[in-house]
Amino acid sequence: xxxxxxxxxxxxxxxxxxxARWLKKEGDxxxxxxxxxxxxxxxxxxxxxxxxxxxxxxxxxxxGTQGVPVNAPIAILVEEGEAVPETAxxxxxxxxxxSKTDAVAPAQxxxxxxxxxxxxxxxxxxxxxxxxxxxxxxxxxRIAKEKGLDLAQIKGTGPNGxxxxxxxxxxxxxxxxxxxAATAPxxxxxxxxxxxxxSTMRKVIARRLSEAKSTIPHFYVSVDIELDALMAxxxxxxxxxxxxxxxxxxxxxxxxxxxxxxxxLKRIPTVNxxxxxDAMILHDxxxxxxxxxxxxxxxxxxxxxxxxxxxxxxxxETKDLVKRARAGKLKPEEFQGGTFSISNMGMYGVKDFxxxxxxxxxxxxxxxAGRKQPVVKGSELAIATVxxxxxxxxxxxxxxxxxxxxxxAFRSVVESPLTLVI
Amino acid sequence: MSQTDFDILVVGxxxxxxxxxxxxxxxxxxxxxxxxxHLGGICLNWGCIPTKALLRASEINHLLHDLGPYxxxxxxxxxxxxxVVARSRAVSKQLSSGVAHLLKKAKVPVFDGFGKxxxxxxxxxxxxxxxxEKAAPVNLTAKHVILATGARAxxxxxxxxxxxxxxxxxxxxxxxxxxxxxxxxxxxxIGTEFASFYRNMGADVTLVExxxxxxxxxxxxxxxxxQKAFEKQGMKVLTNAKIxxxxxxxxxxxxxxxxxxxxxxxxxxxVISAVGIxxxxxxxxxxxxxxxxxxxxxxxDAFCRTxxxxxxxxxxxxxxxxxxxxxxxxxxxxxxxxxxxxxHPIDITKIPGCTYCRPQVASVGYTEARAxxxxxxxxVGKFPLIANGKALAMGETEGxxxxxxxxxxxxxxxxxxxxxxxxEMIQGYVIARTGELTEAELAETIxxxxxxxxxxxxxxLAAYGGALHF
Numbered sequence: 001x002x003x004x005x006x007x008x009x010x011x012x013x014x015x016x017x018x019x020a021r022w023l024k025k026e027g028d029x030x031x032x033x034x035x036x037x038x039x040x041x042x043x044x045x046x047x048x049x050x051x052x053x054x055x056x057x058x059x060x061x062x063x064g065t066q067g068v069p070v071n072a073p074i075a076i077l078v079e080e081g082e083a084v085p086e087t088a089x090x091x092x093x094x095x096x097x098x099s100k101t102d103a104v105a106p107a108q109x110x111x112x113x114x115x116x117x118x119x120x121x122x123x124x125x126x127x128x129x130x131x132x133x134x135x136x137x138x139x140x141x142r143i144a145k146e147k148g149l150d151l152a153q154i155k156g157t158g159p160n161g162x163x164x165x166x167x168x169x170x171x172x173x174x175x176x177x178x179x180x181a182a183t184a185p186x187x188x189x190x191x192x193x194x195x196x197x198x199s200t201m202r203k204v205i206a207r208r209l210s211e212a213k214s215t216i217p218h219f220y221v222s223v224d225i226e227l228d229a230l231m232a233x234x235x236x237x238x239x240x241x242x243x244x245x246x247x248x249x250x251x252x253x254x255x256x257x258x259x260x261x262x263x264x265l266k267r268i269p270t271v272n273x274x275x276x277x278d279a280m281i282l283h284d285x286x287x288x289x290x291x292x293x294x295x296x297x298x299x300x301x302x303x304x305x306x307x308x309x310x311x312x313x314x315x316x317e318t319k320d321l322v323k324r325a326r327a328g329k330l331k332p333e334e335f336q337g338g339t340f341s342i343s344n345m346g347m348y349g350v351k352d353f354x355x356x357x358x359x360x361x362x363x364x365x366x367x368x369a370g371r372k373q374p375v376v377k378g379s380e381l382a383i384a385t386v387x388x389x390x391x392x393x394x395x396x397x398x399x400x401x402x403x404x405x406x407x408x409a410f411r412s413v414v415e416s417p418l419t420l421v422i
Numbered sequence: 423m424s425q426t427d428f429d430i431l432v433v434g435x436x437x438x439x440x441x442x443x444x445x446x447x448x449x450x451x452x453x454x455x456x457x458x459x460h461l462g463g464i465c466l467n468w469g470c471i472p473t474k475a476l477l478r479a480s481e482i483n484h485l486l487h488d489l490g491p492y493x494x495x496x497x498x499x500x501x502x503x504x505x506v507v508a509r510s511r512a513v514s515k516q517l518s519s520g521v522a523h524l525l526k527k528a529k530v531p532v533f534d535g536f537g538k539x540x541x542x543x544x545x546x547x548x549x550x551x552x553x554x555e556k557a558a559p560v561n562l563t564a565k566h567v568i569l570a571t572g573a574r575a576x577x578x579x580x581x582x583x584x585x586x587x588x589x590x591x592x593x594x595x596x597x598x599x600x601x602x603x604x605x606x607x608x609x610x611x612i613g614t615e616f617a618s619f620y621r622n623m624g625a626d627v628t629l630v631e632x633x634x635x636x637x638x639x640x641x642x643x644x645x646x647x648x649q650k651a652f653e654k655q656g657m658k659v660l661t662n663a664k665i666x667x668x669x670x671x672x673x674x675x676x677x678x679x680x681x682x683x684x685x686x687x688x689x690x691x692x693v694i695s696a697v698g699i700x701x702x703x704x705x706x707x708x709x710x711x712x713x714x715x716x717x718x719x720x721x722x723d724a725f726c727r728t729x730x731x732x733x734x735x736x737x738x739x740x741x742x743x744x745x746x747x748x749x750x751x752x753x754x755x756x757x758x759x760x761x762x763x764x765x766h767p768i769d770i771t772k773i774p775g776c777t778y779c780r781p782q783v784a785s786v787g788y789t790e791a792r793a794x795x796x797x798x799x800x801x802v803g804k805f806p807l808i809a810n811g812k813a814l815a816m817g818e819t820e821g822x823x824x825x826x827x828x829x830x831x832x833x834x835x836x837x838x839x840x841x842x843x844x845x846e847m848i849q850g851y852v853i854a855r856t857g858e859l860t861e862a863e864l865a866e867t868i869x870x871x872x873x874x875x876x877x878x879x880x881x882x883l884a885a886y887g888g889a890l891h892f
Contacts, residue, residue: 142831
């Protein structure tokens with residue numbers, strides 16, 4: 001009897017999530033309690049455990065698919081020798097294309113893809129997925145240990161994909177993963193150290209950012225921007241706010257910079273984009289992710305359609321998002337997606353910094369502190385509040401001149417801020 | 423008109439050929455066997471099986487002459503040698519017809535005759551011409567041809583088998599009478615088994631070996647104990663020995679044997695020549711093809727492929743070790759590769775070898791010396807059967823078991839056994855080698871008590887300093 005494995009809910013409010021990784025592959029034997037996959041939000045990664053035992057007959061949702069609705073079938077478990085039901089259908093969604101559609105449309109008809117039965121492909125059964133249980137001969141394990149090889153990285157060619165000696169000997173020496181290396185004595189400082197186990201969020205941050213920094217060709221463009229006009233406008237606007245009540249507001253510099261970025265993105269839309277293998281995806285909406293530090297790491301709540309919102313709306317929305325982010329109460333859709341990120345470290349007084357792109361976005365703006373400094377106006381020396389911003393850009397999508405144009409647009413908006421209230 | 427076009431044609435019906443056909447049939451391929459003489463090949467008809475039948479008789483003869491310790495007494499023990507031989511032939515015949523039955527059940531046609539490669543059709547299929555003296559030639563075609571024609575005894579000049587005084591294994595299997603005195607040239611598995619058989623049947627046997635020790639492929643310590651045991655049984659064993667020119671008379675042969683510069687003449691009733699084998703590469707149509715032959719064996723790659731696409735060679739024809747189980751394994755691998763399955767080349771260090779002399783000898787993998795030559799730092803364990811309860815109870819205390827481990831990885835590099843029933847036990851170590859077990863799993867394995875196989879466990883523990891009963 002084929003059993004459907006369903007998308008679990010991470011929290012009562014969750015309606016959809018990202019299928020981050022499959023830890024089992026089609027054809028793998030699954031026992032009750034085995035971890036099948038990881039479901040991810042930026043806050044947490046939850047493991048999907050098998051309740052039943054059998055063989056993972058078909059994976060319906062591929063790795064990295066976002067917006068998978070809760071309770072949607074994600075895989076089919078079958079019994080040994082049982083064929084995968086023909087009706088087992090994968091909801092179609094291009095994982096690499098961030099889509100505005102929240103719900104996943106199930107495909108109408110089952111593609112008649114011949115599912116290789118478990119018995120037919122014994123040799124191709126992957127060992128790479130065996131993060132939890134490595135299927136290797138005792139000798140292979142012994143040699144791997146001796147050579148410092150990670151068996152999880154080695155593909156087995158023995159019976160049913162078992163890792164045997166030749167596989168270990170053929171494997172080019174791949175060092176143990178960082179987590180294993182952490183226990184190596186060389187890491188320990190002379191004065192002693194404490195090992196803090198990774199939280200799920202730390203693991204996600206580590207993996208995401210490593211991926212981003214190592215796969216995206218980053219380049220950086222910086223510019224100095226005078227803030228005096230923006231700060232003056234901010235003071236004027238804040239002065240119009242009622243003292244109390246639901247209509248009261250207090251704009252922050254950051255709120256105004258979010259809006260400024262949105263306006264700049266509208267002017268130079270190629271920065272509001274994503275790279276995919278086949279095409280550059282230009283996003284209609286400007287959804288700005290704001291990096292928020294929380295005790296466990298960081299999270300990026302999104303101000304959706306920031307170009308269309310007023311400063312007051314942006315300000316109120318951001319306050320609410322940050323508050324709930326710090327309380328760990330964001331819904332997945334409130335921090336998943338986004339088309340552009342802003343990381344503001346101005347409150348820490350930093351002079352300048354550059355940020356790592358938040359994929360699949362194409363750019364992130366790093367905002368440093370505004371500081372009073374001498375500037376030359378015309379041929380006169382004057383004092384101005386200047387901040388340095390650095391745009392990190394995915395060069396596959398955005399070329400240098402475009403990045404420079406965008407920064408120029410951003411600067412002109414910030415320095416002539418009336419655009420923000422029009 | 424019967425079928426003449428197949429997916430696979432197998433030339434030779436021995437343990438390589440018929441197994442190839444059975445596996446091909448299992449995999450749904452159309453296949454036929456071409457065999458001129460007897461299904462089952464040398465193994466069933468003139469090798470492994472009939473010799474085991476004879477050796478069983480000689481073991482009984484030995485026991486009958488060694489009843490005292492068990493409390494028995496028997497007088498006038500005698501045997502009918504013709505019946506001993508007849509039983510051996512009957513066993514072969516039964517098995518050979520068993521093979522015929524298996525092939526029939528698998529719907530594999532058998533063409534009676536000699537197969538010869540005969541070019542390629544327009545469609546690129548291999549042509550095979552099947553001939554037999556009087557019968558009309560038959561033309562067959564197939565996408566793949568597996569050559570499995572086996573081997574025959576090597577003939578040395580001056581000691582050519584004459585069917586009368588000088589025997590090859592063939593005559594030695596169907597003797598007309600028990601020779602009183604016998605000289606066996608060559609102490610590989612074949613020579614040693616015949617020497618053991620005839621000695622245990624009561625003949626005066628001299629075993630002559632050109633190498634420094636008998637059973638030269640075995641571990642040195644095994645060879646040494648085998649020689650000691652044979653000599654205790656009354657066999658004369660000569661090593662480093664060279665054979666001079668044989669002098670034949672009507673009834674006997676005089677064999678000059680030179681050892682360390684001294685020559686001694688042995689006048690014997692019969693001589694058995696067991697000096698190796700040569701591959702049956704003749705009349706296969708190999709001439710003018712890209713198939714290479716090196717010293718009577720067809721050259722193949724690790725997957726039994728010859729220089730001609732679609733032509734394969736397996737078993738003795740394709741080279742050492744000359745063992746039926748190697749031929750059968752190659753047969754399966756070769757057919758599975760043709761069927762598109764993933765296969766792995768045979769590792770000869772995982773092929774066991776057995777010699778059914780008394781005491782029996784069995785081994786797999788590296789000898790201690792070869793392991794060291796290969797650069798391993800070894801751990802060696804030994805356990806004598808005298809310390810084993812079951813062996814003692816059976817009165818079979820002669821022998822020992824030796825293990826060779828790689829000190830670095832704990833890999834069981836080799837295992838060497840001499841003693842009662844060791845040929846039935848070596849598979850345990852073969853499984854360990856094939857399954858890539860280390861000393862840890864072997865040490866953790868619970869062996870049944872009381873069995874001789876407990877000595878296998880002890881020999882593992884001994885390599886790590888911990889044999890419990892010695």
